[in-house]
Amino acid sequence: MKVHRKTALLWAAAITALALLGIFFWNNRRRDDGKNSIIFIPKVIDEDNDFWKLLIEGVEMAAAENNMDLTIVAPETEDDYAEQNALIEWAVEQNPSAILLTPSSFTETTPYAKKIVESGIPLILVDSEIDEDIADTVITTDNVKLGEVEGDYMRQYATEESQIAIIGHVEGSSTAIEREEGVRKGLGEYEDKIVDVVFCDSDYDKAYLLMMELMEKYPDIDLVAGLNEYSAVGAARAIKEKGRQDIRVVGIDSSLEEIQFLEEGIFEIIVIQNPFKMGYLGVEAAARLLNGEKVAKHIDSGCELISNDSVYTEENQKLLFPFREE
């Protein structure tokens, strides 16, 4: 009896000690386990392109905020979907907690995006979409809205005599279609004043030439909408060269050249997407998915109208001029 009690007490002490040890190590283990990994595959990593730079900045910041391990891989060029597909396969093999993808192609990326979904890894599409609705969530700029802001702005200056031209980027691309739709929507009753819609295939020179042609064809043209940076800048170059102060140009996206055209007054306004927010929201959505929270199927990262006098406001500076290490 006496011996039993003694051993029982010793056991109790030992068990208590072990339990405490267990708690101690369990605590430690849990601290290490909380880290999620995420792979981001943009169309391209281009330090000189503000859009990608800001998008990646947003992704990086959100990853840091959510304490995630981030890997970014991308093809050399924006339209190299084959290379991107190979990278997707590689990423699936790494079995990360989530994959963020900016699909290079609306159609060609789809089968590979499916592979991500099939392997059970959450897929978040950023900036662009694919032709099947398989991603957990899609974070894009509302392209219709983007066009609508342009159209809305132009409508203020539209008259019955107006001649409006739209310079698109790639004919048949989803963004081009949606943005054009938005412009038409924004113009409202002046939609029928659109005299021409041309496409520059995302080429400055082609856009420039197209604008030159338009100015010849429609000498009274007074409103021009560029649907992306290439088309807008190309058009602005032509207009500047011709000295046509009477033509109001609106553009989408920003670049230094675009801002300078804005400062010069060639551009009336530019509508910019918010790639930083896009990237940030993308990773945040991933974090929330991994936390078991519900995330909306589509998230709009918003757009911003920038006019000549709002370029250098505190807020817009950051959107327009990414900080560059020199």
Add this chain to the structure above:
Amino acid sequence: MSGKKNRFTVLSLFKSVKTTMLCLFSLLIVITMAIFLLISVDYTKKTVLENSTDYTSRLVRQVNRDIDSYIDYMENISSMIIQGGDVQKYLFMKMPKEETEEVYGRIVTQFNTVVEARQDISNIAVVTPERDFIINGGADKLNENVSLQDVEWFEEALKGDGSILTASHVQHVIRNNYKWVVTLGKGIENPQTGKNGGVFFIDLNYKLLKDLCENNSLATNSYVFIVDEAGKIIYHPKQQLLYNGLKEERIEEVLECASDSYFITDERGEGEGKLYTVSVSEKTGWRVVGVADISELMKNKKETESVYVLTAAVLLGIAMVLAIFFATAITRPIKELKDSMKEVEKGNFENTDVVIRSDSEIDSLGNSFNLMTAKIRQLMEQNIYEQEEKRKSEMKALRSQINPHFLYNTLDSIIWMAEGGKNKEVVRMTSALARLLRQSISNDNERIPLEKEVDYAGSYLTIQKMRYRDKLEYEIEVAEDIKKEEIINLILQPLVENAIYHGIKYKGSKGLIRIVGYGEGDHIILKVIDNGIGMDEAALKGIFDKSRASEGNNGVGVHNVQTRIRLYYGAEYGLHFESTLGEGTTVTIVIPRNFREGEQDEST
């Protein structure tokens, strides 16, 4: 007694003192440990927080000092350049073209030197509202699309005296520049008008601030940001998030904060608070704010806590073991005392002494117990001795003496025989009497060999046979193997005497007395058998009555024999009478074989 038992005491909680002690020890230890843990953890938390705030505030102050020293340096440069006079000369004095170019050259060289020497200076320039300018090495131009009146800081510097410092911004006054900078501007007085006629400014590379704020060794997930007096952000690593409304910063609280103070937020949504440490620069009015996750700062705390808990657990274990050890050690004397008492309770006084180790209460209790048992033992010994003495004297008193009548009768018989000339008979009887007398006188020893006792009875019978002539016959049949056994003396003769006087004497015919002795197991059986008149039931019952003995014949008798046997051998032994009226009586003596007196008591 029972009323007392029901009262609650600590000891009544558990069955044994040891368990009680153990449980109370454990309780004490656990409570002490818990209190110790709570206090240490709380103290650690305080200390860690104190150290953290101390550390971060020192860090933040350092950042602030660094910035101040930069600004100081920049101000020195601007003062130096402005006081050099060349700038004023170039801007406001009308000079011959050659001299103008010379001055311009000097200024540009100076600017170039500064820009090239200092990586942290992006631009250095002089600009007038009339759009005269010298920028860096002279290659840069003003941005023709920017009207200077619209540039806030330019206007401010132009109108104010002393230097101004902007928040971080994109430098768009210079064409194609668009660098992120912090601008230090100063109006340049036109000596002719007495008013500022231009602005000298130095652009501090934003990277400098970024590096200063980021190259600090704060914990992970912490950051440093800078706001100016108005709450405008000079630098914030998450500026984008703030502008996009994805995050909020506690700028108002920071602005309310005194210098070198801190506050802790408790963002409920995130569950963990943040430590804001604020340092205000007297020079710039900027507030450098360090923000750190409390949870990150408390990382060490968690480890320390774990160590505490672990140590406490180990100590607890050791303390428990020690408690068991101590409880056992303390209660051992009590247990020994208890065991001893149990023995004494059973009546065993041998080897019950408790070992005395010290002079504690328990040991003095043991000591008293020892004294008590010794005293009891002594008293018992004394008692036994006295009892023995008493018994011995009783035995002596009870020992049968030669009946004087018998002696007288025998002597009378001898005389008669002598007168009748029966010498032979006289010799026999006299020698038998002599033997009888010798034995009766000489035996101081209570115990004698059985054969001697039988001889004694034999001598008696010889005399009686001669006296009663034809009336008495006797036979002695004692087994050889018990002849040497020692028994108490003078037990057979009284029985024989009894048989003669109560059995044979009244018998008309010749009587026979047989003495039979044999061993039976551990007992010796001695029988005195007569064929006398026998006894009826009533007589048999009253055989041991003392009165009967005294009433009768020889004074001693059966009763005394019985008493002596019992006194000597114990109550289970003694005499047994069987008698049939008219046929005779058999007295059986049962006594133990190989009896040692020491076996029962300590008499000598």
